[in-house]
Amino acid sequence: MNKIRFVLGVISISLVGLVPNIIAQEESVDEPKFKKKVTGLFKGDYKYYPKDALYDGQHDEYFSSLFQPDIYIEWKKGKRLVQFTGFSRIDQHDVQRSHADIRELYYQAIFKKVEVSVGAKKIFWGVTESNHLVDVVNQLDVLEGFDVEQKLGQPMVHVSIDKKWGTLDILAMTYFRQMQFPGIEGRGRPDFGGIVPIITFESNMEEYSPNFAIRWSHNWKAFDFGVSHFYGTSRVPVFTITEDFDFIVLYELINQTGLEFQASHGAMIWKAEVIHRESKRKTITAATVGGEFTFGNVFMSGIDVGLIAEYNYDDRGAELISALNDDFFFGTRLAFNDRQSSDMIGGIILDRTNGTLRYFAKANRRLGSSWKMSFEISGFDNIDQDEFLYLLRNDGFMQFSLAKYF
Numbered sequence: 001m002n003k004i005r006f007v008l009g010v011i012s013i014s015l016v017g018l019v020p021n022i023i024a025q026e027e028s029v030d031e032p033k034f035k036k037k038v039t040g041l042f043k044g045d046y047k048y049y050p051k052d053a054l055y056d057g058q059h060d061e062y063f064s065s066l067f068q069p070d071i072y073i074e075w076k077k078g079k080r081l082v083q084f085t086g087f088s089r090i091d092q093h094d095v096q097r098s099h100a101d102i103r104e105l106y107y108q109a110i111f112k113k114v115e116v117s118v119g120a121k122k123i124f125w126g127v128t129e130s131n132h133l134v135d136v137v138n139q140l141d142v143l144e145g146f147d148v149e150q151k152l153g154q155p156m157v158h159v160s161i162d163k164k165w166g167t168l169d170i171l172a173m174t175y176f177r178q179m180q181f182p183g184i185e186g187r188g189r190p191d192f193g194g195i196v197p198i199i200t201f202e203s204n205m206e207e208y209s210p211n212f213a214i215r216w217s218h219n220w221k222a223f224d225f226g227v228s229h230f231y232g233t234s235r236v237p238v239f240t241i242t243e244d245f246d247f248i249v250l251y252e253l254i255n256q257t258g259l260e261f262q263a264s265h266g267a268m269i270w271k272a273e274v275i276h277r278e279s280k281r282k283t284i285t286a287a288t289v290g291g292e293f294t295f296g297n298v299f300m301s302g303i304d305v306g307l308i309a310e311y312n313y314d315d316r317g318a319e320l321i322s323a324l325n326d327d328f329f330f331g332t333r334l335a336f337n338d339r340q341s342s343d344m345i346g347g348i349i350l351d352r353t354n355g356t357l358r359y360f361a362k363a364n365r366r367l368g369s370s371w372k373m374s375f376e377i378s379g380f381d382n383i384d385q386d387e388f389l390y391l392l393r394n395d396g397f398m399q400f401s402l403a404k405y406f
Helices: 002-024 388-392
Strands: 035-048 061-075 080-091 099-111 114-121 154-163 166-173 198-201 211-220 223-233 238-241 247-251 253-265 268-278 283-295 304-314 326-335 343-351 357-367 371-381 397-405
Touching: 283 326
Parallel strands: 198 247
Antiparallel strands: 035 061, 035 397, 061 080, 080 099, 099 114, 114 154, 154 166, 166 211, 211 223, 223 253, 238 247, 253 268, 268 283, 283 304, 304 326, 326 343, 343 357, 357 371, 371 397
């Protein structure tokens, strides 16, 4: 029911902005009224978990298929447009992971230096590689894993003002999207004990509580920086397991101020994200700092090699889903610069205090002009019992994917 209400809400607020503007526009008879572009992809995934499942009903192998269409329509020389990005997955075992979603569906009007968007959008803030502390607008899509890159669409009114002194983004949002977990047969989930988690909100308006955000960003010479503030329901909940083994999920109201900074000096890029967050429950400070150095054309091979090092600190400690509370990240990025656009990124994350170790690697290679194959591994070792990841300690995996783009 929540998904149906979300879809109807997105369509409604999109049409509110779209219909009056379409009626009001006068197009030249010589100019095409609409220009459209339809793209997307089909993808098949095979995922294998080497370690035995922790909870009843889970499996070692999963086949799934994904369909993601993109439709772009513009008129009035690009000053009016509609963007739609859909998403659907069918999973072999997990009923919850077999789902459909609207990643984006919005109408945008451009007036010189001002852009106004109405509908569901994905907004990305941040510069660091291992964590995105300032990126608070969209909900994580946990059904696709705990990868911070996977996000759900957020209904909003978004005004972006681009001036010489920088870009100012103002967002007014409604309809909060809860974090959805894999089902009983899915991997990558806590032990629900066979019951549905108890969802609680600090706001009396629950998922309909209004959220607001503002961000100023600018670039000057080799420097890029941004300052943001968000008020509303935290996208990342607080998890509590009671003595009766009830699984409580709390979404609290927060005020979060964020700072992001990036500076380039030759082959070196320095990066930092810092946040200060206040709620009735607690006040926290968190930061991710580090950099990336790139060796170009290593040994005359044409391959670029990037070395990444970052440190994560967060006051929230063990309650974090990401567990990035006192951790070093060391990684490498390879760009082969070949006709197949081959690339790879991998790394390890080591907790400085308790020795928790995580590792990952992702590789991609294009096949022909419209096919792409990918390989990914992710794993854990020595997970501390106090961390959230301990509930997922056997869910390291290997995944092979084949995608067809159109």
